[in-house]
Amino acid sequence: MVFQKKFELISSQKLSEKIFRLGFFAPEIVKNACPGNFVHIRVGDKSSPLLRRAFSIFDLDLKKDCFDILFKVVGPGTEILSRKSTGENLDLLGPLGNGFEIPKGDRSPVLVAGGMGIAPLMSLAFYLVKNQKIKPEKISFLYGERIKGGFVCLEDLKELGIKTLLATEDGSEGFEGMVTELFLRKVKETSFVKDSPIFSCGPHPMMKTMSELSKKHNLFCQLSLESHMPCGLGACWGCVVKTNRDGGEPDYKRICKDGPIFDAREVELD
Ligand SMILES: Cc1cc2nc3c(=O)[nH]c(=O)nc-3n(C[C@H](O)[C@H](O)[C@H](O)COP(=O)(O)OP(=O)(O)OC[C@H]3O[C@@H](n4cnc5c(N)ncnc54)[C@H](O)[C@@H]3O)c2cc1C
Ligand code: FES
Structure with a gap:
């Protein structure tokens, strides 16, 4: 409603x-x-x-x-x-919007945030720990910013007890490079990521990379997408994203109404 x-x-x-x-x-x-x-x-x-x-x-x-x-x-x-x-x-x-699909079972969730993409992922982190009663140590939170001073919510994550891996583009904190590079390293190093539900939000180029990685490694990753939203209610078609499931005919979906959460393997981001 x-x-x-x-x-x-x-x-x-x-x-x-x-x-x-x-x-x-x-x-x-x-x-x-x-x-x-x-x-x-x-x-x-x-x-x-x-x-x-x-x-x-x-x-x-x-x-x-x-x-x-x-x-x-x-x-x-x-x-x-x-x-x-x-x-x-x-x-x-x-x-x-549709909201994240939270899989049942005890698989370890992986959350990947870039910049202000932290906002929807924090609401998910609060929910997983407080409502779903998932042990915080089972959740991996990868969080990227340009520089060390850009991070927010680190205290909230600490209070929740979630282990957080940071990445900065200039190497001033944590991993040096993009958070997607840190994520790829995790995918290659640890088998658990492949079985984990992955949730991600960040700037458009980051969402494009997460989509490509999910297709390449067949990962179950949900992206929270953004776009300019004139009406927000599904009426104007001003917020469409191209989708293509299983290599079929391309389709266009409204980020405000059909999303903003999409399967990363389904979307085709320019
Ligand atoms: C579903 C959804 C959830 C969002 N959640 C958050 C959030 O939690 N926190 C937050 O800070 N922002 C969020 N945003 C983005 C936020 O809506 C925009 O930053 C805001 O509308 C900018 O308005 P403005 O008038 O200040 O700037 P504008 O003058 O509208 O834009 C300033 C600059 O930002 C760019 N821009 C504006 N909106 C977007 C967008 N949606 N995607 C990419 N670039 C954009 C413009 O191209 C321009 O370069 C969300 C967007 C969507 C669609
Ligand atoms: S903003 Fe109008 S259809 Fe999405």
């Missing part, structure tokens, strides 16, 4: 120069949301920006009926959002 109404902003935290965490009291959304869902937010009161902006649900608190989003300021919409104060009411639409 999808709701559209004004919800109160109850917390606002600046985590770094450009990264913010906002919390909303939104019982309707919280009761209907699952990891991988997102909300569409009208950030301005005026006509500009006209279109809503999409943000993954980052943390759900079922007891307090609230949820958080985590976002980076990249343009006018996120800049306006970063200036909102607690007590303000914002027009939200959600929960939207």
Whole structure:
């Protein structure tokens, strides 16, 4: 069920120069949301920006009926959002999207995040440990950033007890290189990755690499994809991704409605 109404902003935290965490009291959304869902937010009161902006649900608190989003300021919409104060009411639409498929059984999940791709994967990590009661030491969290200072949520991961492998492009922390290179090393070194459910989110080139690796090594990997989303409801076809299952006829799917979670072996990313 999808709701559209004004919800109160109850917390606002600046985590770094450009990264913010906002919390909303939104019982309707919280009761209907699952990891991988997102909300569409009208950030301005005026006509500009006209279109809503999409943000993954980052943390759900079922007891307090609230949820958080985590976002980076990249343009006018996120800049306006970063200036909102607690007590303000914002027009939200959600929960939207299909959410991650969480396989049953005790196979060890592998989560691979790049940059702000951390947001939907943290909601999954919270869910796996708190709701699915998966032992945190069974979860591998691979997390890449450009530089050491770019990481967020490391304390949250530590509190959850999840072992986290970091990668930085300049080698200032953890593995030197892209997180996808670290992931490939794991695939080659350890047999468990091949049997594991893998979940990934990050910038478009990273999603393309994860898709290619999943096809090549036949991995069960779910990608959380992003795109500009004019309506968020499946009506405008402004957010399509090309898919091709088993080498058949190509098809186009809407990231907002059919996704944002897709099997990495199914999508064809440019
Ligand atoms: C399902 C979904 C979930 C998302 N979750 C998060 C999240 O949890 N945290 C977060 O920080 N961001 C998230 N995003 C991206 C977020 O929606 C955009 O950063 C935001 O809309 C930018 O708005 P803006 O007005 O500030 O910038 P704009 O002026 O719209 O864009 C600024 C720059 O960012 C690029 N850009 C904007 N939107 C996207 C996008 N969706 N994908 C790739 N590039 C984009 C533009 O091309 C431009 O270069 C998500 C997007 C989708 C579709
Ligand atoms: S944003 Fe309109 S169909 Fe996806």
